[in-house]
Amino acid sequence: MQATLADTVKLIDRAGLAVLLSALQARGYETIGPVRRDGAIVYDRIDEVSELPAGWTDRQAPGSYRLERRDDDALFGYAVGPQSWKRYLFTPQQTLFSVARQPDGGLAFTPAALAAPKRAFIGVRACELAAIGIQDRVFRDGEHVDAAYGARRDAVLLVAVNCAVAADTCFCSSMGTGPAVSSGHDLALTELIDAAGHHFAIEAGSAIGTQLLADLPGRAASADDLAAIHAVPQRTAASISRSLDAGGVPALLMRNLEHPRWQEVADRCLSCANCTLACPTCFCSTNEEVTDLAGAAHQERRWDSCFNVEFSHLGHGSVRGSVKSRYRQWLTHKLATWHDQFGESGCVGCGRCISWCPVGIDITEEVAAIASDDRGATA
Structure with a gap:
């Protein structure tokens, strides 16, 4: 975020974040975000800010993942968990079509209905935005379009978060995909915890993001705020030790x-x-035929x-x-x-x-x- 964004960046508090969730839900979005479950931070439906993993971080190394308590109540103070947003867009299992024998002996083929609920992804990291962009090119933007993926993807709103924490296994900075959010989002958050309190800087990245931002309670970011916002992913990038020569x-x-x-x-x-x-x-993925006791067969795609x-x-x-x-x-x-x-x-x-x-x-x-x-x- 640059200083020229001062008029389009707001600072909100935790209550303002709750207003954002309510506004998304009022627009018909199911809000999906990080939750702590079974010793990991995973993505699932959240209805309230209190369901976010406040005060938890992750410690990762090759073959190792553990959650630990932080010394503050950061809501996004972790890197990435075992799940990615892929599971909501390119689902682990999907019925493609069904076929059933008719009374006259013929076969009736029925394409599976496309399920594309409106969803708002909360807490998407820069590397994950890049990953969604890659799958967009594979499934939606190329010559061969996956209709189900495209429908799900078009129904999603992305609320990104600038990374304040890097895991030991992260190497996004050398891949040019993070840790700062730069594109592909509708809204971008930066969590700020300092002597002034616990706040979230929020910036719009699309038309609908601009509409949502306008209705949120908060104040415009000052020059000092913008400097603090910019410093968060810079510190995170400096802490990343792994790298890959993406070009070579x-x-x-x-x-x-x-x-x-x-x-x-x-x-x-x-x-x-x-x-x-x-x-x-x-x-x-692979396709397989599955039959049921009623005599119908279903072709299913699974990871x-x-x-x-x-x-x-x-x-x-x-x-x-x-x-x-x-x-x-x-x-x-x-x-x-x-x-x-x-x-x-x-x-x-x-x-x-x-x-x-x-x-x-x-x-x-x-x-x-x-x-x-x-x-x-x-x-």
């Missing part, structure tokens, strides 16, 4: 497809698919993973029978050939794949290991 990685990986590091990481990898399930951009040996199964068997080949496929697609398909990286640096890997495989460490022993550079 595609060529590096593609000229090292036979590097011995692939087998080294495969010896550790459980091929469990945790990384792809936690990833906010992965979109592998799948390139780590599953069955995913690449053809008539003669799987074309990626080894863990080595499946890990290499995942990493080279995510960081290299995704550029060929969509003109950008498939990684936003959220670090979920590192935290939620049971054996702590670190994507930045693997790339660094190949870079330090670049076998293709002299080939």
Whole structure:
């Protein structure tokens, strides 16, 4: 946020945040935000500000995630949890169509109704906005449109939050996706806790965001406020220790497809698919037919993973029978050939794949290991 935004940035307190939730609900939005449940911060329906994870933060490392108490009552004082917003837009399971036999022996095919409830996502981080943008290109903005995704996405309002905390596994700053919110949002919040109290700076990023902002109680941001707002993601960026050379990685990986590091990481990898399930951009899926006792059949799409040996199964068997080949496929697609398909990286640096890997495989460490022993550079 720049000083020129002084007239469009408001400072609200916790009561003002409650007014925002009420205003969204009055417009017909189901409000979805972070809640503390089962030892993690996950996304679910919230009706009141009191349901947000006040005073909690996360401690993350390779293969490790824990919640801890903060010494204040910050509502957004954590990084990212195991879930991403993907589960609401590209749902884990979706019925595509049903078919039932008719009395005359014919078959009747019925497309599944599109369910696209109005939802407001509260607390979307910059890396998650980037991830939503990536899936928009895959499912909505390309040549082949997924109607269900498009309908859900068009019904969503995004209330973003500038990151005041970075997990040890974050590397968004090197991917150009955070920690500051810059685009793709309807409203953006910055949580400020200082001697003046507990406030939220809120800025509009769209026409509907401007309308909502105008109705919120609060005061215009001063020059000092704007400086404090700008400093929050700057401090967070300075605390991030992991990085990835986003520009150089595609060529590096593609000229090292036979590097011995692939087998080294495969010896550790459980091929469990945790990384792809936690990833906010992965979109592998499979279709299957399911029958019921009434004689109808339903074709359903569900999440799948390139780590599953069955995913690449053809008539003669799987074309990626080894863990080595499946890990290499995942990493080279995510960081290299995704550029060929969509003109950008498939990684936003959220670090979920590192935290939620049971054996702590670190994507930045693997790339660094190949870079330090670049076998293709002299080939």
